[in-house]
Amino acid sequence: xxxxxxxxxxxxxxxxxxxxxxxxxxxVQFGISMLLFAVLAQGWNIIGGxxxxxxxxxxxxxxxxxxxxxxxxxxxxxxxxxGLVIGAAVAVxxxxxxxxxxxxxxxxxxxxxxxxxxxxxxxxxxxxxxAGRNQGLILPLIRGDTxxxxxxxxxxxxxxxxxxxxARSRFGFGLIAIREREDAAEVMGIPTTRYKxxxxxxxxxxxxxAGGIQAYYLTFIDPASAFDLSLNVRMIIMAVFGGAGTVxxxxxxxxxxxxxxxxLASYITGVASLFFGLVIIAAVLFTPKGVxxxxxxxxxxxxxxxxxxxxxxxx
Amino acid sequence: xLVLQVLTNGILLGGLYAVVALGLALVWGVLDIINLAxxxxxxxxGYLTYYLFTGLGLDPFASLPLVMLAMFVLGYLIQWGLLNxxxxxxxxxxxxxxxxxxxVLTYLAQIMFSADLRxxxxxxxxxxxxxxxxxxxxxxxxxxxxxxxxxGLLALFLQRQRWxxxxxxxxxxxxxxxxxxxxxxxxxxxxxxxxxxxxGGAGTLYxxxxxxxxxxxxxxxxxxFAIAIIGGLDNPLGVIVGGLVLGLxxxxxxxxxxxxYRDAVSLGLLVLVLIVRPxxxxxxxx
Amino acid sequence: xxxxxxxxxTVLFEARHVTRRFGGLVAVSDxxxxxNQGEILGLIGPNGAGKTxxxxxxxxxxxxxxxxxxxxxxxxxxxxxxxxxxLGIGRxxxxxxxxxxxxxxxxxxxxxxxxxxxxxxxxxxxxLAAHWLEFVGLGEKASQPADALGGPDRKRxxxxxxxxxxxxxxxxxxxxxxxxxxxxxEVVALIQRIRDGGTTILVIExxxxxxxxxxxxxxxxxxxxxxxxxxxxSVLEDPAVIEAYxxxxxx
Numbered sequence: 001x002x003x004x005x006x007x008x009x010x011x012x013x014x015x016x017x018x019x020x021x022x023x024x025x026x027x028v029q030f031g032i033s034m035l036l037f038a039v040l041a042q043g044w045n046i047i048g049g050x051x052x053x054x055x056x057x058x059x060x061x062x063x064x065x066x067x068x069x070x071x072x073x074x075x076x077x078x079x080x081x082x083g084l085v086i087g088a089a090v091a092v093x094x095x096x097x098x099x100x101x102x103x104x105x106x107x108x109x110x111x112x113x114x115x116x117x118x119x120x121x122x123x124x125x126x127x128x129x130x131a132g133r134n135q136g137l138i139l140p141l142i143r144g145d146t147x148x149x150x151x152x153x154x155x156x157x158x159x160x161x162x163x164x165x166x167a168r169s170r171f172g173f174g175l176i177a178i179r180e181r182e183d184a185a186e187v188m189g190i191p192t193t194r195y196k197x198x199x200x201x202x203x204x205x206x207x208x209x210a211g212g213i214q215a216y217y218l219t220f221i222d223p224a225s226a227f228d229l230s231l232n233v234r235m236i237i238m239a240v241f242g243g244a245g246t247v248x249x250x251x252x253x254x255x256x257x258x259x260x261x262x263x264l265a266s267y268i269t270g271v272a273s274l275f276f277g278l279v280i281i282a283a284v285l286f287t288p289k290g291v292x293x294x295x296x297x298x299x300x301x302x303x304x305x306x307x308x309x310x311x312x313x314x315x
Numbered sequence: 316x317l318v319l320q321v322l323t324n325g326i327l328l329g330g331l332y333a334v335v336a337l338g339l340a341l342v343w344g345v346l347d348i349i350n351l352a353x354x355x356x357x358x359x360x361g362y363l364t365y366y367l368f369t370g371l372g373l374d375p376f377a378s379l380p381l382v383m384l385a386m387f388v389l390g391y392l393i394q395w396g397l398l399n400x401x402x403x404x405x406x407x408x409x410x411x412x413x414x415x416x417x418x419v420l421t422y423l424a425q426i427m428f429s430a431d432l433r434x435x436x437x438x439x440x441x442x443x444x445x446x447x448x449x450x451x452x453x454x455x456x457x458x459x460x461x462x463x464x465x466x467g468l469l470a471l472f473l474q475r476q477r478w479x480x481x482x483x484x485x486x487x488x489x490x491x492x493x494x495x496x497x498x499x500x501x502x503x504x505x506x507x508x509x510x511x512x513x514x515g516g517a518g519t520l521y522x523x524x525x526x527x528x529x530x531x532x533x534x535x536x537x538x539x540f541a542i543a544i545i546g547g548l549d550n551p552l553g554v555i556v557g558g559l560v561l562g563l564x565x566x567x568x569x570x571x572x573x574x575x576y577r578d579a580v581s582l583g584l585l586v587l588v589l590i591v592r593p594x595x596x597x598x599x600x601x
Numbered sequence: 602x603x604x605x606x607x608x609x610x611t612v613l614f615e616a617r618h619v620t621r622r623f624g625g626l627v628a629v630s631d632x633x634x635x636x637n638q639g640e641i642l643g644l645i646g647p648n649g650a651g652k653t654x655x656x657x658x659x660x661x662x663x664x665x666x667x668x669x670x671x672x673x674x675x676x677x678x679x680x681x682x683x684x685x686x687x688l689g690i691g692r693x694x695x696x697x698x699x700x701x702x703x704x705x706x707x708x709x710x711x712x713x714x715x716x717x718x719x720x721x722x723x724x725x726x727x728x729l730a731a732h733w734l735e736f737v738g739l740g741e742k743a744s745q746p747a748d749a750l751g752g753p754d755r756k757r758x759x760x761x762x763x764x765x766x767x768x769x770x771x772x773x774x775x776x777x778x779x780x781x782x783x784x785x786x787e788v789v790a791l792i793q794r795i796r797d798g799g800t801t802i803l804v805i806e807x808x809x810x811x812x813x814x815x816x817x818x819x820x821x822x823x824x825x826x827x828x829x830x831x832x833x834x835s836v837l838e839d840p841a842v843i844e845a846y847x848x849x850x851x852x
Binding site for chain 2: 119240310
């Protein structure tokens with residue numbers, strides 16, 4: 001059964017890899033966005049799903065990755081690869097620096113602090129000359145949707161393999177223990193502070209790499225799009241809808257919800273966003289444990305599954 | 316003189332900010348729910364006032380009770396029919412659903428009211444008086460007074476009224492609310508309804524001193540957090556302190572660093588308070 | 602650097618004038634005692650006497666505001682709880698704290714992975730965890746979710762989690778509260794077997810019969826102060842202890 005899942009996963013990756021050579025350019029563009037969202041959802045999964053720290057500000061890492069890469073390429077004329085490394089390094093350094101004070105906060109306070117941090121960094125960057133202030137930066141134009149697509153796919157696979165490793169390693173076990181009960185984890189010998197910061201840095205790494213790819217792919221960035229707050233909600237809803245704390249859940253959630261958004265967006269934008277709001281509400285209400293859990297139990301429980309899900313969390 | 320004017324502006328802004336945050340702080344403190352749709356409620360209250368004024372010619376201050384009543388009903392129904400089903404779910408589920416409500420309300424507003432800028436401008440808008448070289452706009456002063464009044468009324472309600480005490484008991488634990496003869500589901504809906512009513516009232520005042528678009532919600536929610544955090548959740552009067560701190564910080568931040576740094580100042584302040592003293596400036600030490 | 606007590610018994614742990622204040626309240630006040638290797642020390646006292654605070658100070662959840670704690674002669678000051686666990690200080694919680702979403706086995710595996718022993722492979726850690734579950738009598742419930750366990754089984758799980766660290770000093774905070782007479786006898790036997798395995802144990806307990814049976818020596822706390830120390834017989838006869846402890850509980 002388990003082996004079957006991984007064979008299927010490998011086949012899915014192979015199928016995804018040939019998309020640029022078989023499907024239309026529009027599908028490739030959609031694919032890039034979908035894959036980058038899957039990376040963001042996996043990044044959130046590490047800190048939110050495994051470690052239990054519901055960050056509402058991972059967009060700050062995405063934004064720093066975006067700007068790190070763009071500034072390196074535009075202002076210092078470095079290569080894209082070097083830009084990616086610099087963007088990731090900036091985001092990871094920021095995660096470590098800010099993680100020490102911020103990861104002492106719990107629950108709502110942690111969520112809100114991360115949210116505010118993202119906004120604060122956006123506000124600072126929109127005042128920096130080197131980052132192009134409010135106008136943003138324009139990167140060198142490159143025609144290479146296939147390259148960006150394969151790069152995004154590779155990053156998504158890497159992120160998922162990292163989460164798979166987490167699910168089976170001592171480090172990941174420690175993170176789960178922190179999520180379940182931090183004070184008990186600490187007296188059992190788990191270096192909670194170091195582990196939390198490492199998880200935060202890992203989440204930052206993947207989010208920043210996704211940001212770097214996005215920057216070069218779109219060739220234009222500005223603070224509003226790089227630090228878009230709704231990005232946080234999107235990555236969280238994808239991870240939660242798919243199954244927070246699972247290996248494949250965030251990817252499945254990202255694929256499903258990207259698909260829904262794309263279909264809805266073919267109508268008028270206002271209506272599409274409205275429907276996305278309704279989808280969020282319905283998804284959280286009826287599948288609070290994610291689609292993986294639902295898929296596993298739905299056949300046996302039938303529609304009673306949804307009613308039970310609601311009953312379980314009702315006041 | 317400039318400093319005095321900026322001080323006045325900051326204080327007037329702070330009073331408005333206090334009432335902007337009041338509903339969010341109440342719902343957060345009592346129900347432990349952070350309502351990400353709070354700003355959207357304010358936006359709705361603003362539009363309601365706008366249409367009562369342009370459609371029926373109702374003075375904004377006179378429409379305040381009507382707007383609050385309508386928003387109370389909306390809030391009550393949202394908690395009773397939707398959020399009550401999520402109370403025992405993980406914390407971020409509630410955040411996600413209230414964000415979903417925010418999205419729905421924002422884009423409903425965009426479809427129904429269009430994205431055009433609106434301002435509520437009664438005849439007396441723009442008139443002001445001068446004291447010792449400091450200009451005070453009447454609307455802002457009146458909004459400031461009403462804001463303080465609403466905050467005071469809420470504090471009184473929580474202290475004195477039977478339901479108010481039941482709400483405060485709910486903040487302690489659900490069993491205590493039952494002891495006050497108020498079923499928890501009702502206490503939750505009541506509290507959320509009052510939070511929405513206060514947001515609606517804030518919307519009326521906000522619409523008179525600032526421009527309305529369907530998108531003002533999210534920044535207002537963010538500011539409300541900042542104010543609730545700075546003031547602490549223990550006491551409704553904390554939001555006055557939080558509102559004044561934020562109002563003054565933004566006013567002087569704009570003066571000294573330039574207006575583009577205004578948001579950075581308020582958010583930086585928020586992060587600082589969260590890290591140094593998460594229970595707020597006035598709050599009890601944890 | 603292991604200290605010798607008059608050349609006779611090895612002292613594993615020592616508290617020297619340990620004090621902990623919370624604002625104006627002194628929860629633990631100038632407490633000094635030595636805990637010998639292989640000894641079961643009983644810690645009794647009325648509610649609010651500072652017993653759990655003392656355990657929190659030893660395990661590192663709290664830092665003393667005065668005095669010092671020595672483990673094998675080595676000061677524990679400023680050492681994070683997880684490092685104390687690596688040294689071999691394990692504890693249970695009075696309000697049991699299992700990892701609710703994990704299986705019973707995984708709860709204990711966490712201890713095996715991060716305890717005193719060098720890093721283990723996952724499979725090895727699981728084996729070790731299964732061993733400790735058998736030891737406390739939870740072997741058959743290994744695959745159940747931890748939050749599905751009943752009260753007595755939760756107490757056993759707390760014990761197994763702490764044992765999986767392979768502690769040298771085990772701090773037990775009311776592991777018998779809420780158990781019936783038969784279950785208490787079982788846990789007493791269990792604790793004796795743990796000691797026979799070479800572990801030094803500090804037990805907080807309200808069940809006098811059990812603590813009399815278990816302890817080599819008793820410590821009595823009242824208002825944060827150590828008011829008596831000695832064998833169970835002598836301490837429980839001490840009028841001051843009867844007055845402070847038993848008198849107050851009945852009154």
